[in-house]
Amino acid sequence: MYKVKHNIDGSINRYKARLVAKGYAQQHNIDCDVTFALVVKMTTVRVLLAVAVAKGWHLHKMDVKNAFLQGELEEHMYMIQPLGFYSGTNTSAVCRLKKSLYGLKQALRAWNAKITQRLWRMGFAASKSDSSLFIRQGRLGPVNILLYVDDLVIAGADLDESAA
Secondary structure, three states, rough: EEEEEHHHOOOEEEEEOOOOOHHHHOOOOEEEEEEOOOOHHHHHHHHHHHHHHHHHOOOOOOOOOOHHHOOEEEEEEEEEEOOOOOOOOOOOEEEEEEOOOOOOOOOHHHHHHHHHHHHHOOOOOEOOOOOEEEEEEEEEEEEEHHHHHOOEEEEEOHHHHHHO
C-alpha cells in the first residue's frame, strides 16, 4: 500500500509504503488455526481511571507504532512477492513470513503474545478479572498497564518505576 504524505501547504513531505498481507484471503483451518481478538472490558477502563483520579496517580497513554510488525508467527505463513520485488525470472516464488504483517488474521495474536511476554519479564502479572490489565507492585504502590490492541494506558503513583 502506497501513500503520499503532504505538508500543510500541499507540497510533498514524503512517500510512505506499507506492506499489507491479504489476510482476507486466508481460509480457516487451512491458512490459520487460531485467531485472536483482544477486548478490554470497559468496566476495567472506568475503574482504573476512577482509582487513578481518587489516588492522584499519574496517567500516561501511549500508542505502540508498528506494533503488528513486532509479533513473531508460530505457524508457517507464505505470501506472494510484493509488487516490484520479483527476483530474477522466477515470478511465482513466494515469501515465507517470520514476523506478522498488517492484514494477517494472526497479527493481533502474535503482537499480544510478544507484549505479554515482555510485561511478564518486567514483573507484571495479568489480572484475573481482565487479561488486558497488567499489575506490578512497586515501592510506591501498584503500577497498572491496560493493554488495548496497540495502545497502553499506564497508571500508578510512580510511572518511572514502570520502565524498571
